[in-house]
Amino acid sequence: MEGNQLFPVFIKLNTIHTLLIGAGPVGLEKLSAILTNSPEASVTVIALDILPELEELARGYEKVKLIQRAFSPADLDDADLVVAATNNDALNQQIRTEADQRNLLVNFADKPELCNFYLGSIVKKGDLKIAISTNGKSPTIAKRLKEVLNDNLPEELNDTLQQMQALRNTLNGNFSAKVKKLNEVTAILVKEKSEDKVKKNFKWLIWTSIVFSFGIVITAFWHKEPEFQAYISQLNPMFYWFLIGGFIFAMIDGAIGMSYGVTSTSFSLAMGVPPASASMGVHLSEILSNGIAGWMHYRFGNVNWKLFRILLIPGIVGAVVGAYLLSSLEHYAHYTKPLVSLYTLILGGVILSKAFKVNRKHKDPKGKIKKISLLGLFGGFIDAVGGGGWGSIVLSSLIAGGRNPRFSLGTVKITRFFIALMSSLTFITMLNGAHWEAVGGLVIGSALASPIAARVSNKISVKTIMVSVGVLVVLVSLRSIVNFILKLV
Incomplete structure (x- = not known):
């Protein structure tokens, strides 16, 4: 045989x-x-x-x-x-x-x-264990299949096993009665097909929002800043610096799921851009980059839709309030700039601390974080005020609370698109002028990097990148703070 x-x-x-x-x-x-x-x-x-x-x-x-x-x-x-x-x-x-x-x-x-x-190669998700055999023909194939299953079987599958066991222990009657009850419980899986149709239509929401938002942004640029037309024919050299920076920062963000805002803001402040304009540039560039990244994660099945719904509204509210507050203080940029630099300095230290914990396994997390809506509200506000922090605050908290890293990353990315959109519209409405060459560079550079970053997110040494980013952010932030102190002296 x-x-x-x-x-x-x-x-x-x-x-x-x-x-x-x-x-x-x-x-x-x-x-x-x-x-x-x-x-x-x-x-x-x-x-x-x-x-x-x-x-x-x-x-x-x-x-x-x-x-x-x-x-x-x-x-x-x-x-x-x-x-x-x-x-x-x-x-x-x-x-x-x-x-x-x-x-x-x-x-x-x-x-x-x-x-x-x-x-055989073993796939383990809590109490679920799958053994793979190629009859000794190719251990390499078995390992590749193991990787595929590990990436695509959600960690929450173990929760399902525990719940099914608890349900089975409560059932009475003969075998036929137990099967009937289990069929009633699992019938919800059939209903998920209709939900899948809704999710398929989600892509149109993303792309329509991207086109709509950029139509508003370009119109606002054209009317609010007469010099904007001049940049089309003769770009300021700053544009190219921010183009390169936007690409690099988006690649870093795609690899570790955070730090785009803090790196972009630190860079903008170092280049002389005021805090509100810096934050606006970051969020405008994140509309397209996060829309594309969110779409890619959606295609890869990396989105937890329940978590998305809980984060979305509080995150938008916090971002709009933060953008309004920072824009109102634009005339006091000389004083707000060192405060924002202090914030990015703290975030740089946080990134460095996380870099040396990235390979540590938390065997017994205390439990998943419960107050997700408050987390979204706080993260959105701080992100708008400081020009970054959504990933550092929200994503880190979700993962530290025991949630699946891959699904948390995908959900935070796609939620970030809508938060960036609303905070950007708030900045545009409130500010009379901005450094459009910096904004344009960040927008185009990050957009070019987003599709690539989503694909290479699991192929780069996370620790090396986080250490490099942390050191860079700390040094740039310290430079801005020291310059402010020297001016006072």
Whole structure:
């Protein structure tokens, strides 16, 4: 018979004794896979040379025992399951022969012809566990499938399992009655098809809003700033600096989900742009960039629509109030500029602190953040006043509160589009003039980077980028503050 004839099983390794032979890089990989899936597994590792990383891993598990010596057939006497991670063909053959005599199942690294069983790639979402096997033909394909499933199966799936178990425990009656009740509960999944139609129409809302908002923006530019026409024929050199800056800042934002506002605002202040005009430039550029990024995340299925609805209105209200307040103080830009620089300095420090925590795993989060509407209101207000902070405040809080990073990023991006739109219209209404060369550069540069940034968000070293951004923001902010103090002196 052709095809995969393997019979899949899930073994309770905490009830048996596993013997791992070999403690090099492959042995480390095997032990890590065992302990990741079964932390209470009883494992004995035997090898002449033990990798320091394996020793460090074993120290965290009481039931892992390390023995540094050569393999002996007697080692198999107390084993229930054997994993061989050696590159010695003669030793592998000996292990197979001795294991057969004891009726033991053995797995050999990269030796499918010697194996009694294979270790598949594992996808884990709480209590849900999926094992993938290619019948030993291509471990690489199994790993790629694992990555696809890990990226596309939501973390909330484990919540569904817990709720279904709780429901099952409350059901009474025979099997037929239980099935009927479960069908009633899961019927809501069918209704989601109609909701999908609504979501498909969401793209028209985004693109219509983009066209409408830019029509308003261009009209406002044309009437409010007579010099705007002159920029079309002869652009100020500042335009090109902000074009490059907008592209770079949008790429950074796409990679780590934050920092576009704080980097753009810090850069604008350093280039002599007043706080209100700087914030307006940031938000105008974010209309198109976040519209495109939000659309890309929507296409990738990265949007939590319930979270979107909760964040949207409070975020808009906070942004409009903040934009109105900052615009009213535009005549006092000499005094508000150091305050905004102080704010960006603090955000720079926050980014740096997060950079060194980005790889730490929070095993037991206290629970998901509850007051999301207040978070949106506060984030929108601070974002408008300081020219940035929506991502740093809202996205960071959502992830720290235990929400899925990918869905949080997509939702924050698409919500940011509407917040940027409303705060920009407020700035345009309130301000009589602005640095249009800076605004235009940011708008075009960030728009060019947005489709690229959404695709590479998972392919760049987050820590390196966050450290670089944090240092840059801190230095630029300090420069503005020091210049202000020197002028006073």
